[in-house]
Amino acid sequence: MEFSLGQILKIVDGTLEGDEAYIITDLAEIQHAKKGQLTFLGNPKYNKYLSTTEATAVLVPKDFKGSYENLIRVENPNLAFSLMIPRFRPELPLPNPEIHKTACIANSAQLGENIYIGPNVTIEDKAVIENNVFIFANSYIGTETRIGSETIIRPNVTIYHNCQIGSKVLIHSGVVVGSDGFGFVRTEKSIKKIPQAGRVVIGDDVEIGANCSIDRGTLGDTVISKGTKLDNLIQIAHNVKIGVYCFIAAQSGIAGSSTIEDRVTIAGQVGVAGHLKIGEGAIVAAQSGVSKDVPPGTIVFGYPAQEQKKARREIVNIRSIPDIKAKLKEIEKIIEESK
Amino acid sequence: MEFSLGQILKIVDGTLEGDEAYIITDLAEIQHAKKGQLTFLGNPKYNKYLSTTEATAVLVPKDFKGSYENLIRVENPNLAFSLMIPRFRPELPLPNPEIHKTACIANSAQLGENIYIGPNVTIEDKAVIENNVFIFANSYIGTETRIGSETIIRPNVTIYHNCQIGSKVLIHSGVVVGSDGFGFVRTEKSIKKIPQAGRVVIGDDVEIGANCSIDRGTLGDTVISKGTKLDNLIQIAHNVKIGVYCFIAAQSGIAGSSTIEDRVTIAGQVGVAGHLKIGEGAIVAAQSGVSKDVPPGTIVFGYPAQEQKKARREIVNIRSIPDIKAKLKEIEKIIEESK
Amino acid sequence: MEFSLGQILKIVDGTLEGDEAYIITDLAEIQHAKKGQLTFLGNPKYNKYLSTTEATAVLVPKDFKGSYENLIRVENPNLAFSLMIPRFRPELPLPNPEIHKTACIANSAQLGENIYIGPNVTIEDKAVIENNVFIFANSYIGTETRIGSETIIRPNVTIYHNCQIGSKVLIHSGVVVGSDGFGFVRTEKSIKKIPQAGRVVIGDDVEIGANCSIDRGTLGDTVISKGTKLDNLIQIAHNVKIGVYCFIAAQSGIAGSSTIEDRVTIAGQVGVAGHLKIGEGAIVAAQSGVSKDVPPGTIVFGYPAQEQKKARREIVNIRSIPDIKAKLKEIEKIIEESK
Structure with missing residues (x-):
């Protein structure tokens, strides 16, 4: 199965920063993607892989700050990527009646x-x-x-x-x-x-x-x-x-x-x-x-x-107990000295 | 299936404040009960529905404080109600040998x-x-x-x-x-x-x-x-x-x-x-x-x-940490001022 | 099934404080073990049962401090005991092809x-x-x-x-x-x-x-x-x-x-x-x-x-909040009195 970036743009309803002629032959997660593969950034935690991935093109959110050889901006990269999955990895067909x-x-x-x-x-x-x-x-x-x-x-x-x-x-x-x-x-x-x-x-x-x-x-x-x-x-x-x-x-x-x-x-x-x-x-x-x-x-x-x-504030409060104790000690010391 | 309140009293071993002649044709939870239906109060959380339910009769605990058109007082309303369920909703019979x-x-x-x-x-x-x-x-x-x-x-x-x-x-x-x-x-x-x-x-x-x-x-x-x-x-x-x-x-x-x-x-x-x-x-x-x-x-x-x-006291204690901090601040201020 | 302690020593690679001639006829947990049975101490929580068990012999860690009629010291008593289980309790055989x-x-x-x-x-x-x-x-x-x-x-x-x-x-x-x-x-x-x-x-x-x-x-x-x-x-x-x-x-x-x-x-x-x-x-x-x-x-x-x-320290800290409160009260009292 092969799709040009131009064809993919139409399927995912995106805009391309790159060259529509590139050919995509498979999909992969960004940390594993190789040349010829399409990947996506759906979770900011994975943005760091943009500098190391070998993917040919990356689906990113419309407002993504960053650049890449072929960047496809879409409303929702997870959704866009999921539209491509059945194109490259056809599901096991359901059995005949x-x-x-x-x-x-x-x-x-x-x-x-x-x-x-x-x-x-x-x-x-x-x-x-x-x-x-x-x-x-x-x-x-x-x-x-x-x-x-x-x-x-x-x-x-x-x-x-x-x-x-x-x-x-x-x-x-x-x-x-x-x-x-x-x-x-x-x-x-x-x-x-x-x-x-x-x-x-x-x-x-x-x-x-x-x-x-x-x-x-x-x-x-x-x-x-x-x-x-x-x-x-x-x-x-x-x-x-x-x-x-x-x-x-x-x-x-x-x-x-x-x-x-x-x-x-x-x-x-x-x-x-x-x-x-x-x-x-x-x-x-x-x-x-x-x-x-x-x-x-x-x-x-x-x-x-x-x-x-x-x-969350409660967790912060619990973690401040050592500070509270330290302050109390300080105060007790001051009081002790002032006697 | 139909039971008079008189018949139901015998099944659930209860006492009635109301009229034994009323006919019950089905069961329902109190928030959904309609005319002709029997319901129960097994959890005080639902007592509020007594004012809005359309049930013909309500099973309540013996010491229940409140009144209703037909109130059946029983030892345990959950148990009493459960005795009525198979009368109105016969279970799926088990298969033959x-x-x-x-x-x-x-x-x-x-x-x-x-x-x-x-x-x-x-x-x-x-x-x-x-x-x-x-x-x-x-x-x-x-x-x-x-x-x-x-x-x-x-x-x-x-x-x-x-x-x-x-x-x-x-x-x-x-x-x-x-x-x-x-x-x-x-x-x-x-x-x-x-x-x-x-x-x-x-x-x-x-x-x-x-x-x-x-x-x-x-x-x-x-x-x-x-x-x-x-x-x-x-x-x-x-x-x-x-x-x-x-x-x-x-x-x-x-x-x-x-x-x-x-x-x-x-x-x-x-x-x-x-x-x-x-x-x-x-x-x-x-x-x-x-x-x-x-x-x-x-x-x-x-x-x-x-x-x-x-x-429980521990939860209360945790939630009092902001008070502790406030008091500490106050004390620090007093000490500061007294210097 | 019967094994002498001498035979068991070879299977579990242990050293015996006791008499190799004793015969073991079954296994049991230490709190239930009777005469003729082998047991083990794999969790210090159970050491207390050593004084009440009727077991003929006990598998213990090499560095175990304590004595018993027949003590078998091994590297890992759990492992040693598990080697004996199939000898006394043969597993259900798998079915034929x-x-x-x-x-x-x-x-x-x-x-x-x-x-x-x-x-x-x-x-x-x-x-x-x-x-x-x-x-x-x-x-x-x-x-x-x-x-x-x-x-x-x-x-x-x-x-x-x-x-x-x-x-x-x-x-x-x-x-x-x-x-x-x-x-x-x-x-x-x-x-x-x-x-x-x-x-x-x-x-x-x-x-x-x-x-x-x-x-x-x-x-x-x-x-x-x-x-x-x-x-x-x-x-x-x-x-x-x-x-x-x-x-x-x-x-x-x-x-x-x-x-x-x-x-x-x-x-x-x-x-x-x-x-x-x-x-x-x-x-x-x-x-x-x-x-x-x-x-x-x-x-x-x-x-x-x-x-x-x-x-763990956090749990200790939470449990110290009542102390903190008590100290605060004391300090407030001192400040009040010093006014």
Whole structure:
């Protein structure tokens, strides 16, 4: 595969400082890029590599200060670079429509057109698989669960009964959707289970990373809305409601009945306690422990989490304790001497 | 399905302030409840909704201060409400006894009566499946492992060889029981594996949430005792001993050889270091990092975890540093002036 | 199985204070050991049990101060004891070579000699399975993925397309290798996925614990090098590079593009942010949140993580705030009185 810089400019909608005739034959990260390769600067941390890279051309932000043999200025270098990836590295094509002979599909299940059902997939009673769905090997679709059109379910996924999965959803391997919420009542002598009779409802264009667990609601639904993206190993407890276009990074957990409003970003290993609300557009920094509501648009951090500025000032304050002690000693000395 | 409040009173063992003749046709959470529905107040945080809910009746604690059209006072509203859930929302029935034709069962395995073995289940040599067990699709039962009567194993569960699972246990999808403990010795040039030759022993009435990992013992057993409940994505390392009727919330991890005594509650994302003891009835707050023994009955919190009161006072102390600095400045000023 | 202490001395390369004629019939942990059993002292925390154990002999470090009926001094008691485990507790033998009739293997896949492919395994197009490999039930090997010789893949493992797994690798159940990295660009109205076109490359002698997730690179590779050991439920994000002979304990997560150099030890529930470098031989204590590079050979701890001595001093400083306040009060009193 080969593209001239002139052709690339059109694909990424950029402006060139250099020569349109140069030919690009591959992509690479800036620290590894060689002659003939296109690279990008998406994180200022990597700007230092501009002086050592052998790349033929570099995608940079429009306001980038710096020069290079061939500099392509674009709105968003990450996005521009990502547009080039499938040109040079075509994705593994999805399999042709097929219902593998080893799949176990209940007679009462409804199957759409042009679907792929891989080896050893189990589809239970009255499940509905819409058109153009791909369900890979060893996955399980429970009774009365619906899988929306064009959704892709990777191998070894488990979706319990009576769940609703939207269209164009991507569910990675090891994910469990619809397991029982952690609902119990401790009595004097033992522990009684609260039946978990709700559902999981997942909107269109959602992506769920490997080995996530999403529990069904107790009575109502656990909801993940349109366009939200979950990284790996995330816990979503019963009755949680997540809005549209949120990001949740790996190993975070949202406890029962909490609400994450639209366009929230939650970094890795965050814990959100139960019955809370994280307001629209809020950002929760990595490893934070959120124990109270977060207002819309705020950035929080820490354990327990608080507004980021406060949390940072707190760290500065802690690190000033030796100074405080030194001053105290000085003062005590002065007082001692003045006696 | 319909119940009069009079009928409901008998089921939940409550006293009514209202009219027994009202008919309830469904259940709902208090913020969503409509006419004809029964709801409950199990968490004071939701009391505010009593003024806006349209519910026909509300289950409340015996000593609840407040009034409503139909108020049902009970010992434990969560428990009472949970008794009503199966009346209005019957659970998906378990499948009829069957050994699916695609299951791969070793000749030397022993199968009890009235069991369900789903599609593509593998049962290895000399495994024992007691009566009335349900093993769903794609699960794996290793050599010489025993599954106690009435236990339910959801799809895509893996139980390694030589493990003991009690009766009436519920294991959710993605769980791995009996994988090797993380036992290695670092030598000068490489890392040597310590054979993991013990077992996992799980007591009766245990529930294990989706995608948990429970490692086998090195020599002795990893033990989870009767009635203990594990949420999702929990790590139980080799040789851990967990007592009866404990709660462990999602994404917590217990490192090797630690002992969790009876009736302990561990909140989410907690880490317990190795070779420790958490005493009977102790409570560990969310995201705590436990690095030393916890005495029975105490509540601990923080990183590193300490007795809750101390941990809270510490937070208050940290937040008083600006005051300390202000006072220091004042004193310095006074001293300066007095010179 | 029986061994005299004389025979054991030769196996563990130790020196005996006691009588070579004693017969050992089993192994046990020191707190449970009975007559006829061999035990060990690998952690000083357990030294107290030396006065109560009924063990016939105890493996101890060469410089151990203390005496016992039969004391075997060795370089490393953990290692010595681990050499004895397979003598008394033979491991479950691996299955004989077989390709199970229910396995679904693409015609274009290449299969080596003496391999075991269990029930319901799926092997996709052009995958390569080298000699003496074991792939247990319900596992999935994607298109063009290569599994090196003598590697063992436990049940219910998923390895996506185009990944490279070395020789003598052990992958536990529930592991997902090669899922998409969490790469997205947030645009004004929605979120765009960055294609994840790289691979996962795993070196020889690596062990990966249950339910880990290892994402493929965006363009280049996610790499785990020779001899590194991962515990359970670990997240390895796209483009992470891990050196040789590292330990990573359970539930830790390494964010995108970070580099873990050789022989690093990462304890449990640690988070490492993206684009960082953890230097050779560094140690990261449990639950730390690493937000900047860690120099080689250093020990870090805390949230945010810092050099261990600093982190500890900080805790001491925080705990001294009440003293600071008391002194301040005293000084204020003196000043008040001197007015």
